[in-house]
Amino acid sequence: MGFISATAEELDRAEKDPRWANDYVYELYADDDFPMPDRPYGGPDKAWAGLQFLLDETDVRLDFLMDGSQILEDGTLFGWSAEQIESVARQLRATPWERLAAHYDPERMTKEDVYPDMWRFDAEGELEWLERAYEELVAFFAKAADGGYGAFMSFSF
Secondary structure, three states, X not given: OEEEEEOHHHHHHHHHOHHHHHHHHHHHHHOOOOOOOXXXXXXXXXXXXXXXXXXXXXXXXXOOOXXXXXXXXXXXXXXXXXXXXXXXXXXXXXXXXXXXXXXXXXXXXXXXXXXXXXOOOOHHHHHHHHHHHHHHHHHHHHHHHHOOOEEXXXXXX
């Protein structure tokens, strides 16, 4: 799972022409100039489900797989409005990592098959991995919100 900032015009066009959106997002990532300094992007990559587990234990209202508007019918591309980005950025800025880390439970995460189901192998290392992913996510949302951007969220199975 990854996010890349998008203008309101790009999101409007994506809603009307999902095929264009799919090609456009691919081209953004494949561009020789990627990453572009004026276009924020970021993870959580494969840490999304672990972060979702931790977020669900807090009052942060963020659901990676339900928020945003679906662009492609196969569930691999979503659009997030600038208002959604701003709302999430505000919540994440107010949620220090330690608040999420307090809910880290590798045994429960293993029992509940939280993707990528590796929590029992190196519990401390995986917690550090989640922290880095969270920091990247917070930075993306902050930069995108500061720039007035929405976002494309891509998800691969």
